[in-house]
Amino acid sequence: MRPHALLTLPAAAALLAAGLLARPVPAHAAGTTVEVTTAKELKAALAAAAPGQTIHLADGTYTGNFKAYTPGTAAAPITLTGSANAVLSSSGGYGLYLDGAGYWTVQGLTVTGGQKGIVTDTASHVVIDSVTVHDLQMEGVHFRTSSTDDVIRNSWIYNTGLQRPGYGEGVYVGTANTLTDASDRVQILDNVIGPNVGAENIDLKEGTTGGLVSGNTFDGSGLSMTNYDDSWVDVKGNGYVITGNRGTRTLNDGYQTHTQQPGWGCGTVFRDNASDLTGATGANQLAIDVTNAAPDCPTTVYASNTVTGGKGLTNIAVTP
16 A cells, blocks of 8 residues: 555545544644543543643543653743632542653642652652642652752642651652752742641751742641641752741751761751641750751751740850
């Protein structure tokens, strides 16, 4: 048979009707918007995504696990967007998985159910903006496997860790017990985290460096102290800036620094954070509890941090 491109239109139509010629799958051009109304359409759109494209979700429930593997570019990111009434709902696994899919923007939609809400693996320059993530077995949003320069902002995360007390962080950066996951320079900005987050609101793991946690509102009502979860934020990485956050309802401390691996948990700067420790019952009850103070592992706590209730602001010297 001659190549398909040489078929006459009537002949091609006849072959299509007879099922003897594969019907081509349309490729979505860069810069276009793909309108999606069903879970099947969403999976197809994610599989066919191209740099510069926008995938727009109509309001409704999209049941399943949704994965993206194709990266955008700095000049042409890929956008997945919808309102809070566009709901990705799963009974297990990851609600939205960006595996190598860097330069994506995920905006507006809701992710619920399943094991984890949104997960990035080796997916850098991802922006998660104005999403709602709730009712997960484990953590809400996880940046891991050296996903660098990612951002989550203006979002609401609550009701996580439903599977097991002490597990289920709101935002988790890196991987525990390893230094190979360099998920560096992640920014966590202007989010509401809580209520009922089953572990720390934010956990910043050893091996990660240079992130920013700013302008967030923390609610520690889901803490249980069953897996060392007794603060809103646990800093085990290096060179983080924690600034302008507000927290309430903790069992013990507001913020903690730890050295889980030698040379890590160092260089954190705390500035302009307001901690309400009213109702805390733990042993220390400090707004900022530096557990690893040493000359070669500095932490800076500025006097602009404030505390209500508890036993004090911090256990190290305060910088004016």
